[in-house]
Amino acid sequence: MGFEQKIQAMRIVRLDDEYHFKHFDCGDNDLNEFLLKDAKDYQRRLLAVTYLIENEDDIVAYFSLANDKISLNESTKSVWRKIKRNFPRSKHRRDYPAVKIGRLAVNKSYQGLQIGTIVMNYLKNLFKSRSRTGCAYLTVDALSKAVGFYEKNGFDYLCDKVSGQDYPTRLMYFDINRLK
Numbered sequence: 001m002g003f004e005q006k007i008q009a010m011r012i013v014r015l016d017d018e019y020h021f022k023h024f025d026c027g028d029n030d031l032n033e034f035l036l037k038d039a040k041d042y043q044r045r046l047l048a049v050t051y052l053i054e055n056e057d058d059i060v061a062y063f064s065l066a067n068d069k070i071s072l073n074e075s076t077k078s079v080w081r082k083i084k085r086n087f088p089r090s091k092h093r094r095d096y097p098a099v100k101i102g103r104l105a106v107n108k109s110y111q112g113l114q115i116g117t118i119v120m121n122y123l124k125n126l127f128k129s130r131s132r133t134g135c136a137y138l139t140v141d142a143l144s145k146a147v148g149f150y151e152k153n154g155f156d157y158l159c160d161k162v163s164g165q166d167y168p169t170r171l172m173y174f175d176i177n178r179l180k
């Protein structure tokens with residue numbers, strides 16, 4: 001199958017216990033290992049649900065989702081003021097419902113082809129108009145090396161803190177209400 005056809009043949013699949021993994025390498029051992037060794041167990045324990053974008057030959061990308069919230073405790077005051085401005089005073093709270101993108105990775109052979117962006121747009125639209133629960137924000141603990149990708153996809157920083165030593169991350173959020 002040619003590369004164009006591989007892209008056109010992509011479909012999205014929810015991981016389950018019977019799923020047989022196809023080839024996947026995103027260039028990051030932790031993210032590879034999570035998919036191949038941990039994702040099914042996370043799913044069994046209802047800690048995260050993983051979705052695969054695949055074609056006949058490869059897993060093109062995967063992402064994992066879990067319920068989350070953004071909260072005043074984790075945010076800088078100025079960011080929280082900005083968040084509250086989006087709601088009338090009667091709806092001001094100390095937290096708002098969110099979904100965390102626990103993991104997102106694109107197979108090395110498909111990186112730089114806007115697949116990550118297609119996944120982000122899919123998630124934004126899913127939670128904007130087809131979610132079964134209220135979810136006003138997407139969140140991600142973005143690896144420092146990937147924050148540029150999330151910035152390009154409209155994510156902002158919730159606070160100034162860098163978490164984690166071996167794998168520094170930044171907590172970022174996307175406001176789903178800003179989509180038209």
Ligand SMILES: CC(C)(COP(=O)(O)OP(=O)(O)OC[C@H]1O[C@@H](n2cnc3c(N)ncnc32)[C@H](O)[C@@H]1OP(=O)(O)O)[C@@H](O)C(=O)NCCC(=O)NCCS
Nearest residue numbers: 105106111112113114115116117142143145146148149152
């Ligand atoms: C980061 C990742 C998900 C991006 O997916 P992708 O399909 O390669 O990205 P896209 O092609 O949609 O890129 C969209 C834009 O973000 C930019 N971008 C992509 N990865 C970037 C990175 N790591 N840092 C800065 N900018 C990045 C691209 O240059 C592109 O910019 P443009 O629109 O101006 O051309 C993917 O490269 C990946 O899986 N990397 C390894 C694992 C990883 O770091 N995952 C993130 C965990 S938080």
